[in-house]
Amino acid sequence: MMKLLIGNRNYSTWSLRPWLVLKHFEIPFDDEVLQLSGDGWRNVLAQRSPTGKVPVLIDGDLVVPETIAIIEYLADRFPDKAIWPTDLNQRAVARAASAEMHSSFMGLRSHAPMNLRASHPGKVGADTVAKDLHRLEVLWGDLLAKSGGPFLFGQFTAVDAMFAPAATRIRTYALPVSDLLAEYVEAIYALPAFQEWLALALHEPWIVDDDEIDVIQGRVKPGTLA
Template identity: 40%
Template sequence: MGRATLTISSKNYSSWSLRGWLLCKMAGIAFDEKIVDVDDPENRQELLLLSPSVRVPRLSHRDVEVWDTLAIAEYLNEIAPDAGLLPKDSKARSHCRSISGEIHSGFYNLRSALPMNIKARHEAFKIFSGARPDVARVKQIWTECLAAHGGPFLFGEPSMADAMYAPVCTRFRTYAVPLEPGLQAYCDTIFDWAPMVEWCAAAREEPDEVIELEVEF
């Protein structure tokens, strides 16, 4: 299949880097990580969540360059169709694509109000009113998927959707968002997932002075 290069930024702060990295891990491709300078203005845009795809993540494989997270997912599904990035059932596959696209293009208020910061933990955090519908919608998506497919992942086994929603699990933990038992169990599953364990361990090793996020509401 050939070795790939995945360009990412901060493992503590970059939710889009996490998504691309998880997708590559799920696909089982061999890849090297290329870490970009977090002080670059364009990379700060990505970290500040102003765009789902500025310069990272970017996958370089053979003679292909893919720099949008969903495009990376679809490319990996093409070259590794047996990896399970998408469910085998056509109805579930369409649903998986739909909710993955929803988190990719929406939830701006949630992403702005609760920026990813894996090392941080708040005992309590007041979510501003504009983000609450986003939180409720995520809970609805998770509840419907878990009820339909029985867990422990959104579609039973790990899929593209879990990679897309994994950063939300970190946000909910960081900002002490209350979850119903079934949804908390899903987040626990994500945090116990081997690729997430590896990523979070690396995030905790990053210097605290990497970047200070300043999000305007």
């Protein structure tokens, strides 16, 4: 059986993405959490991952790091699962949007880290993420208008997994978005696979200061959050 090495569920955006694909499309796998903080965590990652990062998919002798590479491998390995849209043109658009997520949206990433346990309305200034929110309004809005929702291409596909962490940021920080985007965020949260991940994340005891907004913004000293 395949194994997916992941980081802390509460914070690890890149781990969430392939995990959702595996779980939603009912592909059998095990997972293992590798800590993203604490004594020697970087050494542990270096020993288990070719890149020193998570996620990593292990399938027999094959070791695949990097989220998009993992998703593409799964799509090739299980072509009957429709992990990407089945239409050629839609599939190209979905891959382009996923690549954009991979390379862009730096404002959201740096100013609004994923934190599934938290609720921090008002702690992220809208101006710091305005450019990224505008791009999401255009990108998601166009795709949802064409597909009719609830997901970007109607049914859940890999591109929704790629954007799921952005949806969590919108909810965690109560970022201003249109009703259409708010409905998409709700669709992500209602997905059974996401609900399973979320339930596990909420019971994690670990704190990663680098992803806690109160530490980032200087309201709380590192190492003092319980």
